[in-house]
Amino acid sequence: MKVHILHTGKVYIDQALAYKEKNLHPMPYTGWLRGEEKKMWVPVSSYLIEHPKGLILVDTGWHEEMRTNQKKHLGRLAYSMYRGELPEGDSIIDKLNTFGVKSNEIDFVLLSHLHSDHVSGLNHLLDAKKILTSELEWKAANKKIGYIKSMWEGAPIKTFELEDVPYGPFNKGLDLFGDGTLFLIHTPGHTDGMFSILVKMDEGWLLLASDVGYSNKSWTQMILPGVTTNKSNARQSLKWVRDFSSRKDCIQAIANHDPAIKPQIIE
Template identity: 40%
Template structure:
């Protein structure tokens, strides 16, 4: 593709969690990441990133960050169960619609909103962008969320037309499945199940270069460089296989950046491919 693709990296607030959320190996307690029986003084603040892809064929948002309602009443917005494990912090101007306003973009201008998965800090802001043309997550992720798992709450997509997309066999990813957004392999949602049943990673590529947006596949570079699993996992073996694949991809020629949603080393910036 001759035209450039631009990726905006936003911080849409922060999430306060136990240190065992990004790295489960900090504790022998298998449920330490929930914060249960853990001191609140241990909590750390991690950024909550979202990404806007300016593509010649359309505007694509990856994840939504926090809704503005968390500034008013977090428990009411999130439910007490989700709020127990995750505390939201959303400074003025950092909600996704507020950041769009600075760029002169309106939610209805978005061609796609993709959710890497449906955890609270990724789906909370869905209502803010519900006017987008298509709002999607993987078929497996939507099905898992509809089964009533405690980690999900459909309150975030009530009134939102959340569509499932289906992965197809491909040469990409640890499990050889992906969804090609524009039909030219420039934006791919790749199957990286492990963190949740239907977690997706986003690969953006152009002119021999590529960027990986890992979602919660890894929480920082140490995740794939040292194969450190996060606390919340659905399948440990799949998680390890996914991290090994990300590690391999990060070493390939043409890899510009590998970005984790909650990496404190990542600051807002713009990437051009």
């Protein structure tokens, strides 16, 4: 088992989007009317998992259109709140090419949730064998604001229903191969249907915590993301990541946007 941590661009956000703030500003996470001193660049991560039963890609990073026409790709509203950067060589297709992997060789593209920085590059991967997200996330993303539906329009996305699993804040998710080696763990709160990935490595569990928190300090200090759809669920998910990360059999818990996490291979 190998897990490649990839940086597929970065995103410039208000710090209140990463770490919830209490102040007089009604929506500080938007970055509107807030100075540059409140802004920060954070990585946009994807993960390539070499599993004995197949190649798995978790999230897709930015689409290459981010290099040429961000305003069109994101839409005016999103563009007013954040912007991205995708250097040459950093798109998901660029990254796969460096491994000699073609998109049609990917067995699963797992979309932890459907926010733009996780699904933007999906159109580069439409010929993957299976594209999967949770049924809860799919329903929420197609009904609620905060999503850019054009990013997955026409994509052959399949959904899964939550099942009982032995891990997670609600003990719900999916045992992807049915053998206890890779779980999709229901960790809602930031979005209704977001899931984290729990991978069984030789020396213990690796937890890819998506946006349950934006960095290690999120769960060590119990700081919620600035945007949540359910604060109670978000807090419970964050607490579970904190507790699981302290287990002796947990190698590491990794947040998608943590600047301290560098591209690397974990095996």
